[in-house]
Amino acid sequence: MSKLDKTEVLSAFEAAYEAANGKKPEITTKPGWYSIDGGKNLRLADVAELTKELSSGKATPAAADKTPAKKTKTKKAAPVTAQKKAPFTVVTQSEEGYTAEELWIVILARKDHDCRLPRGVV
DSSP states (O other), rough: OOOOOOOHHHHHHHHHHHHHHSSSEEEETTEEEEEEEOOOOOOOOHHHHHHHHHHTSSSHHHHTTTTTTTOOOOOOOOOOSSSOOOOOOOOOOOTTTOOOHHHHHHHHHHHSSSSOTTTTOO
């Protein structure tokens, strides 16, 4: 395995990226990792390999920077088939009042948003 010089690899990558895409890349450096245009973190060897792909012209500009931010994922909304079921059942007060568990269930059921019961309850 050969030693890669960080400054040489990054300057070569910038030149190849600018030639392929017409703009300078935004490279974020983290210890041992390089993020190009806010995309996936790459090692220096991966950046060198990407430079070869860009300079040979095999990589397309969208796939060259390997940024997941450029890709758009479409999610289809699942059709609602049933009403939202409450995660707990509302109980009625007995003559003695509520138990601790029942009181929590009643308090959380009165709130207008989805809540969890404390640990150990139900």
